Amino acid sequence: MKKIILTFSILFMYTACETGTKYEQNTTVKKKKLDRSILDLVEDTPSAKELVKKSYIEENQTARIKHKYDPENPLNGDTLVEDNYIEEESPIKEESFMAENIADELNVKSIRVGYHDTYTRLVFDIEKNGAKAKKVGDYNVDYDTQTGIISVTLNGYKNSLAKIPKFSKKSIIEEIYFDKSLNDNTFEFSIKLRDSANVKSYDYKNPARLIIDIKPF
Structure with missing residues (x-):
C-alpha cells in the first residue's frame, strides 16, 4: 500500500509540472534517459509505465522563426532567432542614367569659311529643334x-545637317570629314590641315556659333 501511495505521489508531482506551459507549434521534443528506479516502484501495469515515461518527456523550446530583429521590440517567451539568418534584401532598382546634355538636341546647321589675310576662319552655326540655339x-x-588633324567632339548634339565645304589646293584646310558617332548623343568630326598652324577655338552666344581660327606658321 505504501508503494502505491508513493507511486501516485510521484506521478502527481511530475504531471503537475506539465500544466500551465504553452509551447510553440514547431518545438523540438527531446527525451531524457529514464530513471529505472522509478519503474521499480510501480506495479507491473502498462498504463502506469507509460504514464511515468510521459512525465519524463522534456520539451525543448527552440523553435526557430525567421524574422527581422527589432531591438525595440524584443522577442516574447523563449523563441530564438537563427543566428545565421540574413533577411533577403530587396533588389535595388537601377535608375536609368541620362546625361544633362542628352535633352539639348543640338545640331550643326551650317559650316561657313572665311578667308583672311593671315588666317582662315571656320564658323559652325548651331541650332536647336530647328531654331537658332543660344549656346x-x-x-x-x-x-x-x-598628324595635322583637328579633332572636334560635340556633346549633346543629335546630328549635323551642315553641308561640308570643299577647299582649294591653296587652302590651309585640306578637308573636313565626320567620324563615327561615339553614341546617340555625341559625334566627332575632323579637320585635316595641309601645313602646320596655330589653332584657336572659341564660341559665341545668341546665336550660338563655334569658331575655329587656323593661322599657318
Whole structure:
C-alpha cells in the first residue's frame, strides 16, 4: 500500500509540472534517459509505465522563426532567432542614367569659311529643334601637330545637317570629314590641315556659333 501511495505521489508531482506551459507549434521534443528506479516502484501495469515515461518527456523550446530583429521590440517567451539568418534584401532598382546634355538636341546647321589675310576662319552655326540655339553647349577641340588633324567632339548634339565645304589646293584646310558617332548623343568630326598652324577655338552666344581660327606658321 505504501508503494502505491508513493507511486501516485510521484506521478502527481511530475504531471503537475506539465500544466500551465504553452509551447510553440514547431518545438523540438527531446527525451531524457529514464530513471529505472522509478519503474521499480510501480506495479507491473502498462498504463502506469507509460504514464511515468510521459512525465519524463522534456520539451525543448527552440523553435526557430525567421524574422527581422527589432531591438525595440524584443522577442516574447523563449523563441530564438537563427543566428545565421540574413533577411533577403530587396533588389535595388537601377535608375536609368541620362546625361544633362542628352535633352539639348543640338545640331550643326551650317559650316561657313572665311578667308583672311593671315588666317582662315571656320564658323559652325548651331541650332536647336530647328531654331537658332543660344549656346553652343559642351564641346572639345584638340589639335594634333604630328598628324595635322583637328579633332572636334560635340556633346549633346543629335546630328549635323551642315553641308561640308570643299577647299582649294591653296587652302590651309585640306578637308573636313565626320567620324563615327561615339553614341546617340555625341559625334566627332575632323579637320585635316595641309601645313602646320596655330589653332584657336572659341564660341559665341545668341546665336550660338563655334569658331575655329587656323593661322599657318
